[in-house]
Amino acid sequence: MTFFTEDEMQRIRYLHFKIKHLNDALEKEEESFTIDDLNLVLEYTKILNVNYLNENQSKILDELDITRKFIDPADNNREIQINDIMFECAHSLWIMAKAYSKLSEKFEEEEDWENSIIAMVESSKMYKTAAYFSAATTNQWEKGITLSSVNLELNSEETRALAQSISALKEERENNKYFASKLYAGLSQLSKRIFYLKKHDEVKKQQLRAQFHYDMGKACQLKALASLDSSITPLNTNKITRLQQKANFYYMKSKKIWSDMISNLSQLNEDVKENIKVNLSIVDASLKESEVETLDYEEIKKIQDPEPIILIPENLAPFVPKSTIYLTKFVPKDLNVKRFKSFTQKKLEKKIPYSKKEKLIDNKAGLVRTINELKALRENNDIPLEKFAELMEKYAVKLEMIETAIEKLAKQ
Structure with missing residues (x-):
């Protein structure tokens, strides 16, 4: 008796083939790929991300008839045998993270700053998710360097820093x-x-x-x-x-x-x-x-350094291995994959307009920061009293108008 149904096994093999093709496209560079290709990685991970308990995962991998080797580029191209399905998930998510990073570079070359930042943040999140899957393995004694949880964590932080650098460059250019x-x-x-x-x-x-x-x-x-x-x-x-x-x-x-x-x-x-x-x-x-x-x-x-702002938050994995239930008492909340795929595709293929309320809240936050900075300038005697009073009155009126508009929207 097999762990997966015949239909599931066929779908897994198809998705595995598509992910291999995506990885080849990344290595060859001249080949292109789409957001749909990346969404297939999520589908693949969702199917494989189940609690296998004491099942023989090596046997399940044999029955699936998928490639069970990984060539580690960071370890002199050493061939590593895949014996754990969570490790196979980590491998696929690592490919997805690389693809998002490549998309980000493409958007940056086109000076499409917003999508470049979004894609790099997604890359960071996928590296983080891959790190969780790598850490959750129970049958994978050889992981190499690239797919070790420590290295994937580091990749997540590095891509987070890259997203911050694109944000900084965008503001400087503007x-x-x-x-x-x-x-x-x-x-x-x-x-x-x-x-x-x-x-x-x-x-x-x-x-x-x-x-x-x-x-x-x-x-x-x-x-x-x-x-x-x-x-x-x-x-x-x-x-x-x-x-x-x-x-x-x-x-x-x-x-x-x-x-x-x-x-x-x-x-x-x-x-x-x-x-x-x-x-x-x-x-x-x-x-x-x-x-x-x-x-x-x-x-x-x-001399005081400028106050730092980290625009890109520390990324949490959007979902975690379900085998964690077997290892600990913690029951993870799984990702609503359909919503996540839809969100990612919309964010990367077209800019999502903010709602009126979100715009107003952003404007309010900006005004409050401006008012606080004006107060700091006044405390340090860096702005004349007349100019300070004039600007404070102007921004106070704007703030009141925004708060009134937010209240009206809340009642609708």
Whole structure:
């Protein structure tokens, strides 16, 4: 007697073939794929994600007659035998995560920033989900590097940081310097988080160190430029100069780390070296933009970094392995796959307009932030009293109008 019905087995084999084709398309790069292809991965995982209890999963995999090997690209292309169905799910979700990341790159090239961010967030979520499935295996003694739960967790954090970097670049391109500075500060924090998540090899470790210093330098520079462009406050030239000095401090730190990598790390391949050289040219250009006097470290420490905003939340898996019920007392809430597929497709293929209420709530939140920032400016004497009073009256009226509109919508 087989675990799955004949119809289910046929569907599993078909979906397995489509997922293999998707993986081939990702490796060849010139081949394209659609959102529908990604939705097939969810269907495949949903069918296989059941509680197998003490069933012989190796036997079930044989009966399904699907490919039971995985070539680990991070472990010298070592061939790994798949003996656990949860591991097979982790493998498929890893392919889905890679596909979303590729979609994000495509959208970024087209400067379709919103969809690029959404796709990268979805990639992060799928890596996180794959990590849960990898951790839930009970019959998989050999996992390799790529599909280990620790590596998949790290992939999730890295794609989360990439989504944040796209968000920061979007705001910078749109000349929203003040908000972009906060996003770059948040990006620096995310890179630092990845740095401390695990022990990295020396190349990765130094790249992360250089990156989070550079990103904080970018945050300081953009905040200084935003202050120069500000029409609300009188120019505080000393404050702007000190921000530029701190930006240069971070830029010099990143420059030194990248330069030392080229000089001292013999294991660098040519691609990594070329990438570092590009980074150094970018740092040099940034330093030329703000040629200011260098401060000693004690003075630098007194200059406050821009407040970080992490726009991309820490991603939770949209669903978890049902075998977790067998391992623990925790009963997971499964994903409503149909709704999730529908949501993903709509988000990526067309922008979903906010409801009136959501727009009003967003506008209210923005006004409240603006009012709080005005109050902070006034407390620091960075804005004249007359200008402060004029703006506060203007925003208070707008806030009242929004609150009235929200109340009316609630009664409808």
